Amino acid sequence: MIAALALVAAVALPLGAPIDRDPQGTGAAAPAPCVSTGGACTWGFKESFRAYISGSIANGEWTTEGGIGYETPFFASDVLTGQVALAPFSGELAVDGAMRFTGHEGILDTTISNLRLELVDAQRLELVVDLRGTTQEFVEVDTANVLFATGDLAAAQWSVEGDGLLLAGIPLVLTAQGAEAFGTYPEGEPLDPLDLRLATSPECAEQAIAAWQTGQGLLIPLLLVSTVLLAVAGSVFVHLRLRAAKRRAAALRDDYSPGA
Numbered sequence: 001m002i003a004a005l006a007l008v009a010a011v012a013l014p015l016g017a018p019i020d021r022d023p024q025g026t027g028a029a030a031p032a033p034c035v036s037t038g039g040a041c042t043w044g045f046k047e048s049f050r051a052y053i054s055g056s057i058a059n060g061e062w063t064t065e066g067g068i069g070y071e072t073p074f075f076a077s078d079v080l081t082g083q084v085a086l087a088p089f090s091g092e093l094a095v096d097g098a099m100r101f102t103g104h105e106g107i108l109d110t111t112i113s114n115l116r117l118e119l120v121d122a123q124r125l126e127l128v129v130d131l132r133g134t135t136q137e138f139v140e141v142d143t144a145n146v147l148f149a150t151g152d153l154a155a156a157q158w159s160v161e162g163d164g165l166l167l168a169g170i171p172l173v174l175t176a177q178g179a180e181a182f183g184t185y186p187e188g189e190p191l192d193p194l195d196l197r198l199a200t201s202p203e204c205a206e207q208a209i210a211a212w213q214t215g216q217g218l219l220i221p222l223l224l225v226s227t228v229l230l231a232v233a234g235s236v237f238v239h240l241r242l243r244a245a246k247r248r249a250a251a252l253r254d255d256y257s258p259g260a
């Protein structure tokens with residue numbers, strides 16, 4: 001088992017190893033690492049919720065503030081700021097703005113603000129927000145730094161778009177914290193997918209995509225290797241236990257045989 005884990009770790013370690021930018025030792029200046037310091041995003045939040053709010057049940061509306069706008073059918077921001085390293089991929093972008101949903105003559109009044117997109121790695125995005133409102137059970141909520149949703153970056157479409165990197169269709173689901181704060185949908189409820197554009201050069205966008213594809217390519221073999229190693233370790237363990245049991249049975253037989 002330990003050998004299996006050690007082998008998996010040995011295969012995994014080079015992923016995080018520093019890159020030698022001058023392998024020939026020529027002394028040439030290393031190229032600046034690819035970083036994005038801004039971007040834009042579009043997000044429908046949740047189509048069924050918008051339909052409910054604007055329909056005849058809630059008879060409501062939504063408004064936006066600050067760096068967030070709305071153009072049917074998306075909330076959008078083109079003033080995301082922060083810092084994202086592109087290869088390996090990680091960082092944070094944020095927008096100072098809000099989306100406010102109202103309905104049922106003001107009984108429903110929920111504001112989601114201060115949106116932060118935490119890009120944990122090339123697989124996972126975390127959407128952190130502040131939320132003020134009333135749950136469906138009419139409980140008042142006013143809470144900051146809610147891990148509202150998580151996004152699956154591996155399932156998004158990565159491409160070079162103009163002067164940037166486009167991650168299109170990032171699937172988002174509501175977290176337990178998000179479910180508690182919003183007060184209606186359960187944890188795991190799918191929200192609308194999010195499109196994220198990161199300002200960078202086309203070359204850096206290519207690098208980010210290549211690094212992401214390498215990660216994707218390594219993930220499946222790593223899972224296969226670890227599954228096979230665990231299966232081998234398991235069968236060796238069972239085999240040893242069986243042999244020990246057989247030896248014990250033989251010893252017992254010898255003890256009780258008439259000639260003993």
Ligand code: HEM
Pocket residue numbers: 048049052057104107108109110134135136137138182183184185
């Ligand atoms: C006067 C109070 C309220 C009434 C009468 C009411 C009524 C309803 C009804 C009838 C539905 C079902 C809609 C459908 O199936 O199409 C619904 C759905 C929903 N309500 Fe309310 N509601 C009230 C307050 C609230 C509050 C305070 C919230 C807080 C966020 C809320 C959030 C929701 C959500 C998220 C849905 C599901 C929308 C979807 O289909 O995705 N409601 N409500």
